Amino acid sequence: MTPTITAFERSPDGGKGLARDMRVRWALEEVGQPYDVRLVSFSEMKEPAHLALHPFGQIPTYEEGDLALFESGAIVLHIAERHAGLLPDDANARARAITWMFAALTTMEPPIVDREVAKLLEGDETWYEQRLPVLEERVRDRMGQLSRRLGDADWLDGEFSAADLLMVSVLLRLKRSGMLGQYTNLSAYVARGEARPAYKRAFDAQLAVFTAAFTGR
Amino acid sequence: MTPTITAFERSPDGGKGLARDMRVRWALEEVGQPYDVRLVSFSEMKEPAHLALHPFGQIPTYEEGDLALFESGAIVLHIAERHAGLLPDDANARARAITWMFAALTTMEPPIVDREVAKLLEGDETWYEQRLPVLEERVRDRMGQLSRRLGDADWLDGEFSAADLLMVSVLLRLKRSGMLGQYTNLSAYVARGEARPAYKRAFDAQLAVFTAAFTGR
Numbered sequence: 001m002t003p004t005i006t007a008f009e010r011s012p013d014g015g016k017g018l019a020r021d022m023r024v025r026w027a028l029e030e031v032g033q034p035y036d037v038r039l040v041s042f043s044e045m046k047e048p049a050h051l052a053l054h055p056f057g058q059i060p061t062y063e064e065g066d067l068a069l070f071e072s073g074a075i076v077l078h079i080a081e082r083h084a085g086l087l088p089d090d091a092n093a094r095a096r097a098i099t100w101m102f103a104a105l106t107t108m109e110p111p112i113v114d115r116e117v118a119k120l121l122e123g124d125e126t127w128y129e130q131r132l133p134v135l136e137e138r139v140r141d142r143m144g145q146l147s148r149r150l151g152d153a154d155w156l157d158g159e160f161s162a163a164d165l166l167m168v169s170v171l172l173r174l175k176r177s178g179m180l181g182q183y184t185n186l187s188a189y190v191a192r193g194e195a196r197p198a199y200k201r202a203f204d205a206q207l208a209v210f211t212a213a214f215t216g217r
Numbered sequence: 218m219t220p221t222i223t224a225f226e227r228s229p230d231g232g233k234g235l236a237r238d239m240r241v242r243w244a245l246e247e248v249g250q251p252y253d254v255r256l257v258s259f260s261e262m263k264e265p266a267h268l269a270l271h272p273f274g275q276i277p278t279y280e281e282g283d284l285a286l287f288e289s290g291a292i293v294l295h296i297a298e299r300h301a302g303l304l305p306d307d308a309n310a311r312a313r314a315i316t317w318m319f320a321a322l323t324t325m326e327p328p329i330v331d332r333e334v335a336k337l338l339e340g341d342e343t344w345y346e347q348r349l350p351v352l353e354e355r356v357r358d359r360m361g362q363l364s365r366r367l368g369d370a371d372w373l374d375g376e377f378s379a380a381d382l383l384m385v386s387v388l389l390r391l392k393r394s395g396m397l398g399q400y401t402n403l404s405a406y407v408a409r410g411e412a413r414p415a416y417k418r419a420f421d422a423q424l425a426v427f428t429a430a431f432t433g434r
Contacts, residue, residue, distance in 0.1 A: 055366035056324050056359065067309045071319035078312050092284045095295050102288035102322070107273050110327045121351075127344035134338075142273065149272035 002034055003064040005075075006053070007209060009039040015210030017203045020072040021060040023169045025205055027076045027162065029198035031083035039209060073105045073166065080162040087161055100156045100163030108146065109170045111138040116173065139179060147183045154192060168193030219251055220281040222292075223270070224426060226256040232427030234420045237289040238277040240386045242422055244293045244379065246415035248300035256426060290322045290383065297379040304378055317373045317380030325363065326387045328355040333390065356396060364400045371409060385410030 007021035053061040054070040062069040080086035115135040174180045224238035270278040271287040279286040297303035332352040372381045391397045
């Protein structure tokens with residue numbers, strides 16, 4: 001059965017692959033599972049039909065027969081559990097990979113998002129110049145810890161897994177900030193993720209949506 | 218094999234059960250799995266021995282034979298996967314419960330933590346009075362959405378699960394703010410969680426650690 005995911009009709013990131021449907025697309029491409037996409041506008045996301053699928057009115061959602069899921073982390077885990085290629089077979093290695101999936105979303109991503117939100121919503125406030133260094137320090141603390149743990153390994157724990165997929169996706173949010181470039185091994189790690197054929201297919205697919213929205217196709 | 222978790226030697230919450238070891242203790246109590254606790258001080262958490270277990274220098278960690286995990290969400294999921302009682306047997310219901318686990322930690326908790334952090338670190342800043350309503354509005358948006366979805370159900374999706382364990386734990390952070398009391402069904406939901414015998418056993422265990430630290434026992 002072909003699953004259907006939702007994505008922004010017009011992604012606020014301008015097709016840079018930072019919206020959270022990208023993580024799900026990437027996972028589906030890694031395991032070779034074709035999928036359908038239903039695009040939703042910002043107003044549709046707040047309507048009852050979409051809220052029935054996603055109580056917080058966001059994207060992505062994932063529908064597969066009777067099953068409806070939300071939360072990109074949970075969807076990626078669901079895909080990884082039902083297909084080979086995104087989680088190790090060994091039970092302990094699998095538990096460690098899931099640990100890193102949570103680490104990406106609950107330890108690394110929140111300070112990165114906080115910095116973005118402050119820039120977006122408080123960039124013109126008088127206190128912004130004072131808060132920014134504090135917010136960046138929190139991001140750098142996490143990046144330093146992650147950089148030390150990764151060392152010169154290719155991936156977080158053995159082979160590429162759903163953990164790397166999520167961690168690379170989270171770190172990509174920092175690409176334009178200049179902060180990623182300060183950690184050579186993390187930059188190389190992100191580049192390894194972006195070089196994967198499945199990443200490229202997913203990226204092209206989300207970019208095509210954005211481009212189509214602006215050419216009226 | 219009895220697992221060992223780590224917890225704060227002196228929890229900054231003063232034994233109110235808000236530190237993240239509480240979630241793991243609660244899960245272990247729900248499934249009836251005895252466990253050992255190793256207490257760590259704030260300085261020990263930043264030392265190489267602890268960083269080898271937890272690259273971000275936090276608690277809790279979880280050790281079981283050769284397996285070492287961190288991230289409370291991942292640990293609770295690990296416990297729920299290996300024991301009966303915290304996840305439904307039906308595959309779709311199980312995937313939905315995992316979705317709500319991620320929702321608790323990645324959608325609900327970050328704005329709640331942001332409000333706490335601002336209060337703690339920026340409470341004396343000139344801009345705090347201006348930022349606080351914005352931060353509280355973000356929390357209320359999420360609470361309103363969660364409240365509408367929960368409706369008059371006892372738990373998020375059928376029987377009590379690891380999803381409720383995490384969601385109740387996250388909402389408990391708001392108890393002293395007065396915000397929780399504004400949502401009758403969410404208050405009752407949290408109270409149902411706190412009334413569970415396993416919650417009480419876990420709460421008493423973490424409180425005993427805090428009390429012992431201050432009586433020199």
